[in-house]
Amino acid sequence: MKKITKALFPVAGMGTRMLPATKAIPKELLPIYNTPIIDVLIEECMEAGIDEIILVTSREKYLIENYFDSFHELEKKLAKKRDFERLARIQKFKKIKFSSVRQGEQLGDGHAIMQAKHLLGDEPFLVIFGDDLTFGTPSSVAQLLQAYEKTQHSIIGVRQVPRETLSSYGVVAISGNSDLEAISGVVEKPKIEDAPSDKAVIGKYVCTSEIWTALENAGTSHGGEMRLIDGFEIMLEKNQQISAQTISGERFDAGSTKGYFLANVFMAMKSGEVSKDEILEVIKK
Ligand code: UTP
Secondary structure, three states, X not given: OOOXXXXXXXXXXXXXHHOOHHHOOOHHHOEEOOEEXXXXXXXXXXXXXXXXXXXXXOHHXXXXXXXXXXXXXXXXXXXXXXXXXXXXXXXXXXXOEEEEEEOOOOOOHHHHHHOOHHXXXXXXXXXXXXXEEEEOOOOHHHHHHHHHHHHOOEEEXXXXXXXXXXXXXXXXXXXXXXXXXXXXXXXXXXXXXXXXXXXXXXXXXXXXXXXXXXXXXXOOOEOOEOOHHHHHHHHHHOOOOEEEEEOOOEEEEOOOHHHHHHHHHHHHHHOOOOOHHHHHHHHHO
16 A cells, blocks of 8 residues: 655645735735644644645745745754744754745646646645645544545545535535545536535545546646646546545634634634633623
8 A cells, every 4th residue: 555645735826815915925824823824734744644745836935935944043043042942833844855846827726736746656645725724633634644544545625514605615426424435526616506415625635646647638628727626527537436535623714814814713712822701802892
């Protein structure tokens, strides 16, 4: 069995839902209370045993590459001040190998993933979009890896979402209702009445090497974009198996202003530094 050791983060998107901040700051670096979104996601990968992170960035998103680079002067200063807590926070990813490739033109998430093909070869790998956060035990990454260990094929992370929101997601066609189900199709942003289930795709996947040919065949069909989900559809057409893993835990779409705000409230309370009473006090004002 091929073990998964690499996670790919396509982070070259423009983050239009979070404008105007994302005109200058990558949404992945916006902090959820005290930790940037991408830091939360990579920590989850690290805890689940992933030791290599591949970032697909763009010319405008070089700040993400800088974030994971070491900052020797600052490290020296914190060590001198014996501020070991902050030092540990900025050094926590030292054991992880980072590589980054650039997506020159924003031609879709599938196109972004294709830019890293040469770094992955025929290995299975995780794909994590830089805005969907889930907090739970086991973590979302651990749940995806377990699903892959069981099935040995591609996995799409899904969540049950309110029916009225289904038309903003990719929705999987599955026949049962257990946490791990074989997928027979995926419908992108269906009308509510056409949605094949209430399980929505949330930007967390395990890809096997079949995805490369599938993406090449998918091309840039939708408004000039190459999308990962189209690659999965082609795999299904060729009878290549894909399963949906329902990811448990509190979930926030931190790429939307509302989800970002709620994730902040959740993380602030989780940190123990902000109490429910303090939050209620603000609401009362
Ligand atoms: P989204 O569809 O969420 O787009 O991309 P976005 O630009 O991040 O955000 P909005 O919707 O405009 O607010 C899903 C993932 O794919 C990446 C994004 O960075 C995100 O992690 N992506 C998307 C790329 O890397 N390149 C692309 O061309 C498009």
